[in-house]
Amino acid sequence: MDAWLLVILSLPLCLTLHVLLRSRSRNKRRPRLPPGPPTVPFLAKFIWLRRSIFDIEPILRQLHAKLGPIVTLRVTSNPAIFIADRSLAHQALVQSGGAFADRPPAVEPNRFLTSNQYDISSSPYGPRWRLLRRNLTSEILHPSRVKLFAPARRWVLQILVDKLRAQARTKDGAVVVMESFQYAMFCLLVLMCFGEKLDEKAIKEIEAIQRYLLLKFTEFPIFGFFPKITKVLFRRRWNEIVAGRKKMEDIYIPLIKARQNRKQQSGEGSYVCSYVDSLHGIQLPEEGGRKLSESEMVSLCSEFMNAGTDTTANALQWVMANLVKHQDMQGKVAEEIGRVVGSEAEEIEEEHLQRMPYLKAVIMEGLRRHPPGHFVLPHTVAEDTTLDGYLIPKGADVNFMVAEMGWDEKVWEEPMEFKPERFSAGGAGEGVDLTGSREIKMMPFGAGRRMCPGLGLAMLHLEYFVANLVWEFEWKPADGEKVDLSENLEFTVGMKHPLRARIFPRNK
Template sequence: MLDWIFLFLTISLCLASRLLLSKLSNTSKKKQTLPPGPRYIPILSSILFLRRSLFDFEPILRSLHAKFGPVLTLRITSRPSIFIADRDLAHQALVQAGATFADRLTATEASRLLTSNRHNISSAPYGPLWRLLRRNLTAEILHPSRIKLFAPARRWVLDILVNNLKSKSETGDGVVVVMESFQYAMFCLLVFMCFGERLDEKTIRDIEAVQRHLLSSFVKFNVFAFLPKITKLVFRERWNSLLAIRQKQEEIFIPLIRARRDRKQQPGNGDGKNNSNRIFVYSYVDSLLGLQHPEDGGRKLSEGEIVSLCSEFLSGGTDTTATALQWILANLVKHQEIQAKLREEIEGVVGSEGEEIKEEDLQKMPYLKAVIMEGLRRHPPGHFVLPHTVREDVTLNGYLIPRGAAINFTVAEMGWDGKVWEQPMEFKPERFLAGGSGEGVDITGSREIKMMPFGVGRRICPGLGLAMLHLEYFVANLVREFEWKAVDGEAVDLSEKLEFTVVMKNPLRTRLVSRRKD
């Protein structure tokens, strides 16, 4: 408690100084005004932000947008935060003026530590380093030709997931809580894509544990966004905890990176096999080992920088996909008629006794795609994109968007816009079929924004294609394998809470009945 009082007083003095200086400075910016918003209460606003996440403010934001309009200003800190909830304005900013709005905020002390001073795709400033890292990921790992090479790994992970769910369904009362199984399966797949090896379960669990610890603690590290020299002293135990997490992460990741470097250098690996005749699968780490820093004399990336990029790769592709998978299957449990229609489509393509649904089969399943799209529209794993910023003052909708302001876009609200979607809070895959309001919708938002679960513009999620493939592949195979039934006496609860992603407040519990004989 004394720590918080000391921090409160320190912030009060600093903010008073800032306000005095701002009044003495020139007033040239008064020609344009910031978007409207509620009155800023300096100390109280900052303290509230220290203790809460952006998700907690979502109901408040809805009422503020209703009062002030689609663009509003909140002064959560001394730096204004702009919130944009209008699809057309989001398109103007992120697509039409994409380069202008493509930058990221200055990193906090905690973020600099965890990203090796902004050496990952999500936090790097818009410029040569960001272009290099993003181009490497999209061309070397996420290119469709590369993704096909990981098909055996997807089958391996599908077997892990199905066996895990079967085992749980055959014990106790037969009720399965599925989220942990989804997360572990997706994590196995991303670990393989990252390091190119089927690691043993203990190693995978160790990597998963440190990543989970990092994500679960991240909100606590917001405090270091304010007066870091002081907060690192006031909250020194918290800072030491962050240092320990990073050290543990490096202790696990760096030996894997070094082993990959050694194996890549063995003769024959360029042809897909090494001299022991083992298949060499090109991995994300392999692509990073040869990169040269465009802004630092052409040096290669350090081991710490590669650790940060691997951490981003694993986190970005695991919880988001597992979360979307849980939301979609929860709706299939809730709406048995949708599940039955999907199963009918699957059997029409692969037969009732078909084996694994292969990726080429997915192209013949329009209703499956509609189910996935509706899941992403109704339950986007993130309700906001990572904040953008601009390097120079710009104007949007007649308002000043100042240099360095945090610019936020309300992903969920755009997918729930009643002007575009009839009964937007209902789960109706048919809206994405011929004649529906979502027919032919451009999920990238390049033409217009109707939904943006992956963001849009220059900073759109590079893993969009991989995520769609994984969702289609696993949903189709899980519905082929099991009948997903409600637990007797329990209604499926679709209320939300924030973890790393926006997940079900009460995780999905279901009865699984195998559709096929072993």
């Protein structure tokens, strides 16, 4: 009897041990998460200091040097995975593009500012995202449509040149270029978005609210942690974001309605289809064919202007800073322009740009050495998958370190130096594919299905404005100053000390 009692009492223990051993066996076979630091100290640091995910790049470099090209951080309940290796990025974004094409659920304040992810960049991978992206690429960013905005680019170039001349006259030839670059790019994006040439006061008002909300988004990532609690604890800051969004809608919705009410007249040469025009025609099949709400249109317009303003303006500043620092390179650009257009040309036309390989090399080197964004927006996977033998769990944030890939010493000799010749015949960058479809050597526009759809437009703007600025002026360092290429992060990566230079009319 005692023996049977002992057997009965031991059965639960045996069953428990059996389950534990089987679980341990399965865990041995199941891939592990990529390595990372202890969870609690890291999480506590970011909660209490309320630092942005953009601020952790130096920490990530240390972790990658210690743990390898793919690491895990637990900043929230979901792991955040960071990939610094270009080959792994190609495997994920191109070879397994469909698996890695989703976006994480939006957290506050991004959820609020995007009308619950009704924009292209944060929308989940699926029919709505495909519809919105296809509309943008076919109606606005297709080369035939981009060409129609050539008069707008000439108009904006004149605005920029006039601003630089006026600034130089009041400051002994010295100009601080970034504000003028931002304003010029914003004028162009406002026209492409709303279809109208607004006056300077209206453009400044739109620019101010865009920048205000963009900085609020990057300044207060704390709302991503327990939003119901943090909205109460930081009520004043949350109310500022709500009020800012309300002001944006008050400015944008009248412009959206005015464009809708304007009737397109047959043969009216000045009428070019704008982004807002295309949004009015969208219907959402998965939602009963309804049209976009005004609030959703505001979010899409805001995204359109944000995506092409600071990124392009910062890239333009980085390129011009290097041409000021390296006078020999600036001379080569000017010589190439002269050979193509002739010394009497007043302006470089867009068709001339295709015959300027050194100019293109300068732009490419600027994007490699100084990508405006050091990360692409986070990706996620819809189901558990593996990469490099590690588990990428469903719902994890997957981040790709753009700058590290463009600075890979295995590809680029002296990667921190500015050398446009890399992109000439025989250089490491010869024939480099910015889409990354064959191989990723640099990815300033991302890669794969979520690659920035504005790649072609951005390259055109950079080549067009750099060529005309070099042809219009000689750019020299400000008296007694050296060009400082230190970085500063807001939403994009700009210059810590904005470029100050002296400009003189170029003797052609």
